[in-house]
Amino acid sequence: xxxxxxxxxGAGELTTRARAEFAQRHxxxxxxxxxxxxxxxxxxxxxxxxxxxxxxxxxxxTGLRSELVHTEPRVVGLPSGHAxxxxxxxxxxxxxxxxxxxxxxxxxxxxxxxxxxxRPDGSSPRWGPTNDNVEEMLEQxxxxxxxxxxxxxxxxxxxxxxxxxxxxxxxxxxxxxxxWVDGTDSSLVRGFARVVRELAAxxxxxxxxxxxxxPDGPEDCP
Numbered sequence: 001x002x003x004x005x006x007x008x009x010g011a012g013e014l015t016t017r018a019r020a021e022f023a024q025r026h027x028x029x030x031x032x033x034x035x036x037x038x039x040x041x042x043x044x045x046x047x048x049x050x051x052x053x054x055x056x057x058x059x060x061x062t063g064l065r066s067e068l069v070h071t072e073p074r075v076v077g078l079p080s081g082h083a084x085x086x087x088x089x090x091x092x093x094x095x096x097x098x099x100x101x102x103x104x105x106x107x108x109x110x111x112x113x114x115x116x117x118x119r120p121d122g123s124s125p126r127w128g129p130t131n132d133n134v135e136e137m138l139e140q141x142x143x144x145x146x147x148x149x150x151x152x153x154x155x156x157x158x159x160x161x162x163x164x165x166x167x168x169x170x171x172x173x174x175x176x177x178x179x180w181v182d183g184t185d186s187s188l189v190r191g192f193a194r195v196v197r198e199l200a201a202x203x204x205x206x207x208x209x210x211x212x213x214x215p216d217g218p219e220d221c222p
Contacts, residue, residue, distance in 0.1 A: 001030045005041045005053030011070035011176040012153035018196045037133040039106035052180045066177035069200045075165045077148040085164040099128025099146040
């Protein structure tokens with residue numbers, strides 16, 4: 001058995017494709033996906049809850065080996081009736097007065113990076129309600145309580161009629177690493193890393209699509 005950790009949409013299509021390709025190459029091995037909330041996937045590795053994980057940065061990689069395998073732009077999640085819902089893109093400065101979803105479950109560095117705190121002009125976000133997981137976050141965004149920032153892939157994986165996702169400008173892209181406990185001598189982990197490396201190099205899900213205001217398909221925003 002190989003336990004693969006990830007958060008929300010993980011590394012986009014690469015997450016699912018890698019599990020499927022690994023299972024095809026190792027038909028006798030059960031591949032078990034384990035989803036974690038808000039920056040907890042690295043801790044799950046150190047605690048032995050998963051064997052390998054797609055980890056969103058920034059994160060504490062102490063005791064882990066990692067390889068950058070995926071980057072993607074970020075988007076802003078809005079209720080479908082929001083004034084910015086019809087835009088092709090939105091600057092992070094445009095939404096400075098909007099309450100922003102955040103969580104108390106993740107390290108402050110993680111929260112500030114996702115919130116873009118401070119903003120390019122030196123201002124701070126207007127903090128909105130907190131949440132413990134992506135489902136709670138999306139419900140509050142849909143009802144109009146706040147907005148959220150998320151990776152582009154999450155916009156596809158969590159598509160719903162009461163939410164609109166718009167590309168967010170003036171912010172760093174999300175970087176995702178594949179990580180495992182340093183010193184691990186597991187042929188399964190090495191095999192999975194090899195698959196992810198090959199798919200990422202070939203462009204098979206290694207980068208999320210960036211076209212379109214509301215990407216098609218159902219993933220999580222912090």
